[in-house]
Amino acid sequence: MEPTRVGVIGSGQVGRALAAGFAAHGHEVTIGTRDPAANEELQAWAAQHDGVAIGTFAAAAEGGELVVLATRGTAVEEAIRTAGTQHFAGKLVIDATNPLDLSGGGPALAVGHTDSGGEIVQRALPESRVVKAFNTVNAGLMVDPGLPGGPHPMFIAGNDEPAKATVGELLADFGWTAVDVGPIERARELESLVILWVAIGQRRGAWDHAFTLVTPA
């Protein structure tokens, strides 16, 4: 993908992994956080990552030609409002979130199977081309995963074919093969996949696993 100005909404583990990955691949990144001046820990992190600036949610969204949503899934609607919905209009938005409900004994999806976080985002941003991506793998694997036998598939979903083609180029840069699973409604299943991922991690006691595909030799 051509060098692009990228805004990352959310500065947790996922946001940082994506921000650093975009920067390492030559993109100009602003990582958005609610109160940049107060977030000294994020400042220290960003100082170690060339090409990553810190800004408000609004600055990250407004400045980015491409915007990545990397907040908690249950916080994403409010984060979009905080960033300013108008700042997403006409742009490619990558939704890397999962609407996890962690209030019970195990993780569950906070929205029903007749809907998904990806669809909610697409409805909240009717003028944007939302592609669900990155939500099915560990933050540590999102960019240049170094998995044996790769590149491995990254499953993506969205309604706009050119947008998905662009994300496919990006994923190739990042060491993945994009596998388009269909329209944004398929976010329901991409989000379900992470429930399995968590359950497997709980059994493994380790979190560096990713789903891939295998076919007969």
Place this chain on the structure above:
Amino acid sequence: MEPTRVGVIGSGQVGRALAAGFAAHGHEVTIGTRDPAANEELQAWAAQHDGVAIGTFAAAAEGGELVVLATRGTAVEEAIRTAGTQHFAGKLVIDATNPLDLSGGGPALAVGHTDSGGEIVQRALPESRVVKAFNTVNAGLMVDPGLPGGPHPMFIAGNDEPAKATVGELLADFGWTAVDVGPIERARELESLVILWVAIGQRRGAWDHAFTLVTPA
């Protein structure tokens, strides 16, 4: 797993693959169909598979020490009633079904994300130990898949730990490594997985892919 009498409810592609697989591994199988005398095509199939007898749903369920549900997912409740719910009491029941709604443009889950086919089966059979298994792979791969780099994980879910341990032994026999993803509620995600599987197949134009896990070298 020790040689066991197995009843398979459903004689479609999945039921046949499992019936033949159980038989090939030394188990005594009855494959259940609604009207055995009328199903000449199934009779011809069974004649080619030593160790597989044909019976009614009731005969398969009653005679099996272990019963496998392999009907269409949307037909499974009615199939259980036809077989006789009492014939499942106290037994290990493997639910290999997916409640797919194929009436729309693409596959969807016929029941909401607050429920799953696996849970419906477990509620319909409160005296049985239901394990969701086999529902995430192609019928042709269910037994001795011959996938490179194997054995690969087969994801399973259920509420009864010894039942899952038994299914784990079975899966080892069948060339898989069981990966227990938790209680039967996790059938929601195992069933979602097949939606992705179908979407990927539609893009590939081929159906011999399976999900597996990869970790860094």
